[in-house]
Amino acid sequence: MYEKNGEKYFVVDSHMHYWDASPENWVAGAEQYAKGWIECFHAYQSLGPAETHWSIEHFQKYSEADVMKDLFEDGHVDVAIAQPTYLKEWYTEGFNTTERNGQLLRKYPEKFRLNTRFDPRDGEAGMREFERNVEEWKPLGAKLYTAEWNGDSRGFKLSDPECYKFLERAQELGIRNIHIHKGPTIWPLDKDAFDVSDVDKAATTFQGLNFVVEHVGLPRIEDFCFMATQEPNVYAGLSVVLGGLMHARPRFFAKVMGELLFWVGEDKMTFGSDYAIWEPRWQVEGLVDWDYPEGHDYDDYPRLGVEGKKKILGLNAAKLYDIPVPEELQLKGDSPAAQDDAELVNREVAQA
């Protein structure tokens, strides 16, 4: 919880990681990719305030104690949603698996929600693994990397028939939220991996699922916006938007926020720190303090008030994940915080 000027903000960090990218975990023969990946992430951290930068050694592998301090003691976070990133082609034990994140959930069940993942290219074995993970961890969400390498494949689309089988099964198993990485640092070969048209198709087909597009399709924000404005069950995950732009490029950040508020709206935007790329503290405090800079460039963008910031920082995600919000932290006179579309989806799921 973060309090400023008498206003209290319930904070859900809806996109964070607990990874191990230390050299001991690099796959022999793929060291250059494992090293390149974590260095690429580390360069992103440089876009945050200097006093929050870590050494590469710390960044490669941080402890459970670091997570608890950076998120909950210092970072104002009430509940964090741990998202997996497997990358087993490069990291022997995986970069950030369901099991690894699960250590946090086991120890601090009230502080975390755990998401799992699937990869449709893993076929039947992958389906069984997905089912086992759902059985074991009871997640409400899954995180997908459509551009992840897998054997000879350099990516898949949500609209692939194999993926539809997994989405159908996910829905049956009670998964509600599909987070999709559509953003930078992954390497499309010749397919445009930032293309969001596959999300558009899947969101239309699977009305019982919410699709949270992490990193809002950067660098193709506009395609994401034009799509999200037409799909009630598509959300904007603000990871990287806040971390990568708010401090380093405040004027561009303001324009991106303006675009998202105009096309997508404050009811469908969710805060995510992308920890450990960036710590949540400066992002939470910065967003609460944020307003458009002076100048006519921002005149025709929707304003973002205290209520909107409360929704973005936590209430929208709390709704998506059934996270109980203390009475005093809910919006006044309006207990259902997120928007009607999300409610509709949840009702349909409940009825199914």
Next chain:
Amino acid sequence: MTVLSDTRVLGSNADAAAAATGTTARVWEALRTVRDPELDTDVVSLDFVAAVEVSDDGVAHVSLRLPTYFCAPNFAFLMVADAHDVVSAAAGVSRADVVLIDHFASDAINTGVAARAGFVNSMAGTEVGEAVAELDELRRTFTERALMAGTDLVVRPLMREGATPEQVAAMTLGEAVALSGASDDLRRLRTRRRELGIPSDDTDPLVVDPTGRTVGVDALPLHLRKARSYQVGVDANTSICRGQLAARYGV
């Protein structure tokens, strides 16, 4: 054994570009015509040129660098191939030797460009994996986006000065120049239109969609709103890329 060292060339290219003379200066000038299609900015301005050296026999050695090890190889290939073409054509250059450094697909791209093999052939059988399409369509897609983004840069100032939607919808390129002068943004917009095969003489309409059709006054507000979103996307992306490059190379 995998080699994990890299060949980082630290610092900005601005001083080297400014100090160059003779053939070397012409190579730098040629490189200013090579752009990152995604950012719609030239590779010299972006600081993507790590080094230029011209040997006594006229061989131009150019190394290019990108913000991250994992920048998209399709865009990287386009830039290296374009640089190879323009440097080869620069006066005084006998042969161009253009290489991409510090990138996961460096070997495949450099070998492919040098052999003029095309993207699909260059990637075949490499660690990077198979590519299924050449890049012409990608280039066109991004030129279309550049047209949309450029429309925002040119039209928004006009409307801030008081031009009405009716006037903008009916305006020609020549009238826009008369109103606001021949800005860099307007010049660039005309260049992108020519690349897309869209007429861009003074008597041609100012606002067109990426297929070259005029946009009527009714559709204009949404068209401009979208044009602005494209421009914001390019700006945001450019700022992240610049930040990454700065962190990686200390520029």
